[in-house]
Amino acid sequence: MATASATQAQEEKHVQWKGQESSEPTPSVTPLCTTDGELAFADLPPFPSDIPTAPLLRLSLSKLLAGSQEEEERLWRACCDLGFFYLDLRDDKDGGKGDERLLEDAARLFEVAKEVFDLPVAEKVKYDFKEKGSYYGYKGYGDGVIDKEGTKDRNEFYNTSKDDILNQTDPLPAPQLLQPHRPLFSSFIHHSHAIVTLVLSILNTQLGLPARTLQSKHRLSAVSGDQVRFVKAPAQPAEDRQTALGEHTDFGSVTVLFNRLGGLQVRLPGSGAWTFVQPLRGHAVVNLGDAVAKFTAGLLRSNIHRVVSPPGDQAAVARYSLVYFARPEDDVVLKRLRGSRLVDEKVAGAGGVAEEEEEEEVSSKEWILRRALGRRGVGAWEKSNGTEELSMRRGGTKA
Ligand SMILES: O=C(O)CCC(=O)C(=O)O
């Protein structure tokens, strides 16, 4: 079995492809092969070692915090090519600091999520605010749709607003058991948001935007659609396994995702093939959403992904995940940003001014509501689409 460094070398080999702009075929992918290594989750059935996995770059938070230029360039490459990467949050063996506190908070929140989902359905549905036009709170099993035919999803969500936890808006009703955990949510939000700000600051520099352009649209203290999501996808019967969460791009800017079981799949640029993302202990999966794709005319990638039944023996257990979604502040208009030569070149290459003039003026708040509620059967499916078209133009195959 591969050691961590051998794994890294192998993973580097996976990403020798030049990305979706070229006509090169997608490389063959091989598993990370960490099933019995330090990156596996020993208390869960193993991720199969014989299925292809998506070639996410594995970045180190401690190196990014130390200002490693090489690591920043890898982050840039990951954000342009796939829009997904692993972020190793552990402290380095040679003394560099990651964010172990975030890992501890995430572990505790996984336990809280289980308690929430264990509540009786009659209690949970009290916190479904769909009819009030809010996507916070509870979404029941099968209460979302995964395609335009209206196929029901196979998971439950519980969404907690960042502004509620930070006392920046009126609190929403919530299950009593969550009350004592508000400090834990607050800590998780602060630490996740710090990752988001770091990613945005590196992208801001790489894009050559005026100082703090991206960061100033994602202030923790400003009201936004930022939220913590608990997800539960119960095990499905072997004879009837369907997609649990339909294909989508994330609505916002940067997503910090904690997974323990497989099931997440990304569509690989180039072939468009659905490929599993193997969860790695000590790591978050970070991905970009529609807002940054729009800000950069698709230079940064908001990649299509979905959740299916976990692979192999993992399919027998319930799958929980924990997500922090960072989105632009409510009144930010989601259109391409000025001041980056790279973005200007991208627009020029894609047909120039004409295309840009067709860009719709939509605020972050409106965009997220439209997308989130459209997938709940409120509002039109077509209107709930994100930047999938842009993502497909940049590499995937048309569905
Ligand atoms: O559960 C996961 O792994 C991913 C969830 C996801 O993509 C989402 O909630 O947007």
Ligand SMILES: [Fe+2]
């Ligand atoms: Fe997602």
